[in-house]
Amino acid sequence: MTTFSFKTYGATSSAAFSTAVVPQAILLHGKDNYEEWKVRVKTYLLSQDLWQDVQQTDEPLPGRGLENFMALHVIQNSCGQVPFSKINTIMNAREAWKTLAESYGGQQRAIEQDSDEEIRRKATRLTQAIYTETLDTALGLIESCPRSALTRDKSGESPILALASMRHFFQSGNQLGFWKQLIYSWLSVPSVSPTGDIHWNVSNIGDQECQSNQEDQNNRSVIKQLLKMKKIHDQSDKLLDQMREDISKSTHQKLKDGQVYTAITRAAKNGIFEFVSKMLIKKDGEKDERFLYTNDRNQRNIFMLAVLHRHEKIFSILYELNGQMKDKLTSIKDVYGNNMLHMAGMIEDSTWVSKIPGAALQMQRELQWFKEVERIVHPKDKASTNNDGLTPQQLFTKNHADLMEKGQKWMKVTATSCTVVGALIVTMMFAVAFTVPGGNDQTTGFPIFLKKKLFVLFIICDALSLFSSSTSILMFLGILTSSYAEDDFLEYLPRQMIIGLSTLFCSIATMMIAFSAALIIMLHEQYSWILIPIISLACVPVIIFLLIQFPLLKIMIFSTYGSGIFHRKKKM
Incomplete structure (x- = not known):
């Protein structure tokens, strides 16, 4: 057995090896000699067929547990006092090598080449x-x-x-x-x-009890x-x-x-x-x-794909680019001759527009996309034709014909149903205005309860219900008689529907208030106990209408008059 000595800080330590000679004076002291130490120790490990144990993944290689400790022994004995203190508890050659590399090798990887x-x-x-x-x-x-x-x-x-x-x-x-x-x-x-x-921890969110x-x-x-x-x-x-x-x-x-x-x-x-x-x-x-x-295989860049699949956040990155770069990106054509505006005229099955409720609102969103892309492309691209000879507008009309028909049908069915409800309310409120609770004084002709405050509330709510239901009927008639041009779906038809549904809700609410006021006037003296349950039940139709129609109304208002889906000042 041959004995070799390693220089330490003022001391000498011995390491016994039964095979090849370990290079002298290769103690690792720090970053100043790490690169030299790494080369020499790696060469020695290669010569002893131990480098693969340093290259292992997590655990010692099967059947090479002894070799792992031999490689670890070489690394430990070639370290000075401070570097050794960093690895003295590690029993894996790879981990020891990696720890030293991270400590003294800067950005160098622990293992040079896999x-x-x-x-x-x-x-x-x-x-x-x-x-x-x-x-x-x-x-x-x-x-x-x-x-x-x-x-x-x-x-x-x-x-x-x-x-x-x-x-x-x-x-x-x-x-x-x-x-x-x-x-x-x-x-x-x-x-x-x-x-x-x-x-x-459940206690951070709610009471454990x-x-x-x-x-x-x-x-x-x-x-x-x-x-x-x-x-x-x-x-x-x-x-x-x-x-x-x-x-x-x-x-x-x-x-x-x-x-x-x-x-x-x-x-x-x-x-x-x-x-x-x-x-x-x-x-x-x-x-x-x-x-x-x-580009993808069809030569469509990321912004063309964002338009095609209706991803407004990615498309909004365009607003942060300078004019020359934006013009270049928006004027690119795919292998079929389609530019970015043509993409807005297409409908993909994977588009998220299909998640919008109602065909009319889907058509509105499609028009918003087309108008927004049309706003930023070069004017010549608006009249550019693809390989099929279609301009972006022609392609939009062709691909959205079915959606437009569904939107027209949806609008007509909704308007017809709401018109019937509005007409019934108008009929009832008009009749109630002349058959007031308590009747009229036979001498003067004025209502008997005219001086009661609740009667004034009754008359006001009756009039509001009559006027709002009449307004809603007119709005819905406007929808039924519309020409249903493409641009009508952008603002005109949604505006008519918003006003119609809002006034219809107001007419139902004020009708219930008028009904409750009339009951209180007539029954409050003898049957006061029955007023609360009846008035509570009168709130049920209002709440049901609100629950059914409010989500649609909210989406329609934000879609038509909101800030929009495009973030023109978006920062990446």
């Missing part, structure tokens, strides 16, 4: 972790091997492309209602157990779902940031081989605003022109 097969294997695991929603595992894999993000797995798909396929991994891919969105913004992601299960209550259980279930959703969103953002680090240093060919361009177009098609916006911004805040002009 084999192509090893990277492919890690890319396969990373892709599987993304599709199985085990994002904790995915984050660990991307941190250990950043190159795997742009490496195709065994099925030919890269992890970055897999992430772009998971719409629900990002906040823009989930449509939450008002209350759920409010709760979502209030929640913070809790700690995660080693198994990946979410644990949260209410656990037996079914409603409370349902509320907690909703909050758990929102917590899990937010956790996935946060992890996806971190995963994308990790991938973006490697992408920023990659060449065009590497980006192409890693399917980065395909991933961006897929994210644009899926409406993942977070993915697209992060890919378009460099570290210095400038736009990355490499990705601005990314």
Whole structure:
């Protein structure tokens, strides 16, 4: 057995090796000699067939437990006092090497080169972790091997492309209602157990004494779902940031081989605003022109895809570009000769417009898209024809003929039903005005209860109900007699419907108030006990009408007179 000595801080230590000679004077002291130490120790480990034990993944390779400790022994004995203190509790050669690299190697990776097969294997695991929603595992894999993000797995798909396929991994891919969105913004992601299960403290959300209550259980279930959703969103953002680090240093060919361009177009098609916006911004805040002009196989850029699939957040990125760049992007044509305005004239099955209630409102949203795109494209593009010889306007009319017909039918059916209700109210309120409760004085002809305050309320509500129902009838008649031109769906028809439904609701409400006032006038002296239940029942029709029609009315008002879906001052 041969003995070799290593120089230490004023002392000498011995290390016994039964095989090859270890290089002299290679003690690691710090960052100043780390690079030299790394080269020499790596060469020695290679000569002893121990380097593969440093390149292992997590646990010692099967059947090489002894070799793992031999490699660890070499690393430990080549460290000075301070570096050794960082790894003296580590029993894994790879972890020891990685710890020293992170401490003294700066941005250098712990393992210089993984084999192509090893990277492919890690890319396969990373892709599987993304599709199985085990994002904790995915984050660990991307941190250990950043190159795997742009490496195709065994099925030919890269992890970055897999992430772009998971719409629900990002906040823009989930449509939450008002209350759920409010709760979502209030929640913070809790700690995660080693198994990946979410644990949260019920006392932070509600009283623990209410656990037996079914409603409370349902509320907690909703909050758990929102917590899990937010956790996935946060992890996806971190995963994308990790991938973006490697992408920023990659060449065009590497980006192409890693399917980065395909991933961006897929994210644009899926409406993942977070993915697209992060890919378009460099570290210095400038736009990355490499990705601005990314096209799919049909030569459609990300903004054309955003218009085609009606993703307003991605489309709104255009407002932040300078005029020359915007003109260039909006004038591009696909392989079929369609420009961006042609995209607004098409209808895709995957478009989110189909989630809007009512064919008339869907038609309105389609017109809003067409008008907005028409506003920003070059004037010559408005008259440009595609390979079929159709201008954008002609293509819009052709593709929306069926939707326009459905919208016309929806408007007529709704207007007809509401007209019948309004006519009944007008008839009743007109008759009641001349058959007031209590009758008239035979001498003067004035109502007997004329001086009572409730009678004045009765007359006012009767008149308001009559006038508002008459107005609603006129609005609905305007809808029934409309020419139903395309532009009518943009503002005219929705405005008529908004006024008609609003005045109809007012007529029903005031009719119920007039009815209640008349009952109180006639029965308050002898049958006062029956007034409260009757008046309570009188509120039921008003509440039912409100519950049925208010959601539609709210959507129609915001869609017609709201700030709009396009964020013209949006910052990426």
